[in-house]
C-alpha cells in the first residue's frame with residue numbers, strides 16, 4: 084500500500100489499457116498520479132477510479148505529439164504536486180493498415196510512428212529530467228514492445244520506433260545516472276487491452292496464446308505491476324534495462340512446435 088508514498092508520477096496514455104492499470108496500481112501504492120491522455124473523458128475516468136480506490140490523481144489532457152503540450156503537462160504536475168519523481172512515457176503504436184512492409188509502407192505513417200513513439204519519449208524526458216534532478220533523482224519508464232526486438236512481416240515503422248525507444252532508454256540512463264535518475268523500458272508481449280480485444284477476432288486471440296511459453300495472454304496489470312516496481316525504490320539498482328514481459332514469447336525457440344512433435348508420446 085505504500086511502495087510509492089510521497090512519489091509523484093506522470094503516466095501518458097493512462098486513459099486506457101496498460102496505462103490505466105499502471106495509474107490505478109501506482110495510486111494504490113501511495114503515488115500522486117497525473118493521469119495524462121489526449122482523451123479527456125478517459126483521463127477523468129481513470130483519475131476517478133484512482134481516487135475511489137483511495138489514491139490521489141490529477142486528470143490531464145495532453146497530446147504527446149505536441150512538444151508544448153508535453154511541456155505544459157510536466158509543469159502542471161509540478162504545480163499541482165510540488166515535485167516529479169516518475170514519468171511513464173507510455174503512449175505509442177501505429178496504424179497496422181498503413182504501417183505495412185518496406186515497399187507498401189505509408190511514409191507519412193512512418194513519420195507519425197517516430198513522433199508518437201520516439202519523439203514523445205524524448206520530449207517527455209527532456210521536460211521531466213530537470214525536475215527530477217531538483218528532486219534528487221527519479222525514474223523514467225518507457226514503453227517499448229517485443230515488436231522492437233525481432234523482425235516482422237508488417238508494422239516495420241512500429242518495430243523500428245520501439246527499437247529506438249530501447250536505445251534512448253539506455254542513453255538517458257547513462258547521461259543522467261550520475262544525478263540519480265534511472266531510466267528503464269518495458270517490452271510488453273500480447274496484452275489483452277480493450278484496443279486489442281476490440282480489434283482482433285476471438286480465434287486470432289486464441290491463436291496468439293500458442294506463441295507464449297505460458298498458457299495464457301497478458302493482462303494490463305501484468306505490465307502495471309512491472310511499472311510499479313520500476314517506479315519504486317525496490318528497483319534502485321536497476322537502470323538502462325529492458326524488461327521483457329511477454330509470457331515467454333520471445334525467449335522460446337521458433338522450432339518449438341516441430342520439436343514438441345519429436346518428444347516421445349509417453
Ligand SMILES: NC(=O)c1ccc[n+]([C@@H]2O[C@H](COP(=O)([O-])OP(=O)(O)OC[C@H]3O[C@@H](n4cnc5c(N)ncnc54)[C@H](O)[C@@H]3O)[C@@H](O)[C@H]2O)c1
Nearest residue numbers: 096098099100101121146147174175176228271274276278
Ligand atoms: N497492448 C499490447 O499488446 C501492447 C504490446 C506491446 C506494446 N504496447 C504498447 O503499450 C502502449 C499502450 O498500449 P495500450 O495497448 O495500452 O493502448 P490503448 O489504446 O489501450 O491506450 C492508449 C492510450 O493512449 C492515448 N493516446 C493515444 N494517442 C495519444 C496522444 N497523441 N497523446 C496522448 N494520449 C494518446 C489513447 O487515448 C489511449 O487512452 C503503447 O506504447 C503500445 O505500443 C502494447
